Amino acid sequence: MGTTNVRLPRGVTLRKHRNDDTINITFTYKGVKCREPLSHLAVNPKNIKYAERLLGEIYNNIGRGAFNYADYFPKSSKLKIFGKTGNGSQIRHYLTEYLSICQTRNLSPSTIRGYKKCMEALRDLHEIRAAELTPALLKNWIKNQTTVLKTIRNQLSFLRSALDEAVIDGVIPVNPVSLVKASRYRSQRSEDSHYVVDPLSPDEVTALLRAAGNRQWENLFRFAINTGLRSSELCALAWKDIDFDKRKASVQNASVVGIIKTTKTRAGKRKVDLNDEALEALNQQKAFTYKKEAFVFEDPKTGQPWAGADAIRKKAWVPAIKKAGIRYRNPYQTRHTFATQHISQGANLFWLASQMGHKGPEMLFRHYGSYMEEYDGHTDKRVLRLVENPSKGAA
Structure with missing residues (x-):
């Protein structure tokens, strides 16, 4: 017609x-x-x-x-x-979309890997449509998880950011993740019970340094044990950050998979006191990297700065631990060794917290409470009471 x-x-x-x-x-x-x-x-x-x-x-x-x-x-x-919000309105779509957004923002490789792990951990929610995800479903998901509370929070944070895109698309009016508090359904104690503080004894420290074999490894370990710096902070430490006159090291950055970024918290940016052992490690390290006017510590096999904590662990830490005949712990235990050594010597906990990049001594008490009890003859008991009961500090 x-x-x-x-x-x-x-x-x-x-x-x-x-x-x-x-x-x-x-x-x-x-x-x-x-x-x-x-x-x-x-x-x-x-x-x-x-x-x-x-x-x-x-x-x-x-x-x-x-x-x-x-x-x-x-x-x-x-x-x-x-957006393909037909099939794409499933949780999987928004997780994938947000991961793509993060990749375009040039986030560090370790952050991207962490987000991919979060996405995999959320697999039980993948097939649910975004519009059908309720706080009740999230509550049940949290209760069924076997990981620690911190990990669950990280996963929910990733999910929350991903579903913000669904709010923008008009698929959901409110982000359901914002309505659920993980700690309401999981105990904080489950996280603390998985946290293992296993410092090296003085004899083990001696054995480790002797077994290092490579002088640069020895300098790195000696400096770590005497400053409490994280491996990522050691990788990013530059000679310009060292003040030999004032015996201070300025900690501002961390290196993750070779990418330098600032510390995660304001307290993480700090001035660390350098004792004789730390200064000795730096003076010995000058012969290898000082003229390069860049980073203090490097991988002696490549002549390049350490890419990150995992590189130190695989290339230097594991061989040295085996050669020393020491029971294995991860390199982070050098930080715990630093903390427990100072606690045993009766160090001021507020000073120690500032050296380690904590806001206050509460974190010390959480992780090293048993060591404080062991050395309570040296540690200021009033400070311990303040940590346990901050409200009584005004007395």
């Missing part, structure tokens, strides 16, 4: 082709003018009426916040703008 006499409702148009015409509907969604063809429909009054009703249904759903573009137009090029 001819189409010239067909009355077209508002928003419904015809596109002429060589052999036939196509019904198109036009509407505005999220400020974008959208024109979609109904190619499967012949041009006749009945189908034009259907197009008018379809357009009304779309506007009604848009008004209610229930419009899903992909459900109506799964092959539309507009999905590049609005």
